[in-house]
Amino acid sequence: MTVSRRSFIKGTASGVAGTALAAGVLAEGARVDAEAAASSGLVTRATYPFHGPHQAGVLTPPPAGKQAYACVAAFDCTVSNAADLVLLMYELTDRAWFLTTGGTPPNLGVGQPPSDSDVLGPVVPADGLTVTLSVGSSLFDERYGLASRRPLRLTQMEPFPNDFLDPAWLHGDLLIQLCANHPDTIHHAIRDIAKHTSSGMQLRWKMEGYGSPPRPSGTPRNLLGFKDGTANPTGNLAGSLVWVDDPAEPPWALGGSYQVVRLIRMLVEFWDRVSINEQQNMFGRRRDSGAPLDGNTEFDIPNYAADPHGYVIPLDAHIRLANPRTKATADERIIRRSYNYDLGVDENGNLQAGHIFIAYQQDLTRQFETIQKRLINEPLVDYVQPFGGGYFFTLPGVQDANDWYGQGLLA
């Protein structure tokens, strides 16, 4: 590791973050009109607070115009011991704080490689960036002596029936979710993080995604053409479903969240040959408005009790299996934060596009796995192909300037 506690403290507490947009001063000493740049729409100062009891990017409102770009990047840790893992966490904290606040990168002079790529120009805008750091179950193997601190339900994701998992797209010691208002902000952030941590962790896989604007209104659509995210719990209910509060969990994990990432290809060519009727029956919602098939508008609540045989909303419709809306299943609900991806064309000339399914919950077994098991043989499985992702644990928030990612886990 080349990072040190000193460099960590220097980078954050000395106030590099946040000074620059206000000053509008370029690293080279020239002046920039940050106001004009911001009002041009090319950059934005939107920030989400970095410090707090929970990390941003979990309950931060999902893509609907803002934070329409994302990436999930999995890393393998290459540090050889727990002390160096702590240094890596210092550095990650430093980078995430700076990038989500914005500012002027330090000027290292013309004789050294520059401290920043300048992909976003000389003054880094926050641009609504959130950095959300999670750990995988492999971090708790023998390397760093953390086995006794593993969150209770954190295991390695095993294939479900109908999965086609590809090792090149699976798992990781760490998972960084980035969400921001522009794609170059995502690129800049992951490049900055990878550069500053290159002696402590190595990229394993990365998937970039985007969310659509509401069309024509309401919730954005996925690449199967349906509004996606409509029934996500919000407000206090969301908080009560997502943050770990089980006293049986290791104390450091309280305030964190279990994160599931599933990379799911959509077989869009097949899908486009399916009648509207069948498509709607598969989801249980209308394609145009997003309304449940027994309702009129997007946010109408389906009434399954009034349709016990599934004449209106089939018993195997996605929304009915995912959330039967009974008392017994009420605490199984999850927070979904999904993005579309597009990887171009496969070897057969088919579009290689789909869904980055991201879900947060306080109990992986009670929530995601229970739902996923009910969905195993839903009719939709013929049109989608899960091939990657993993289970991760999103660390509790970085409380303040003296705190750092994973302090409770590692200190």
Ligand code: HEM
């Ligand atoms: C490619 C895969 C998937 C697609 C295209 C998809 C699409 C959708 C759509 C269009 C809806 C209805 C609108 C909404 O409430 O968001 C929905 C709802 C839902 N989906 Fe999925 N989904 C996929 C995978 C999954 C997976 C893997 C899970 C969890 C295991 C899941 C869980 C849910 C839940 C909990 C709801 C809300 C049901 C409700 O409360 O009424 N979905 N999904």
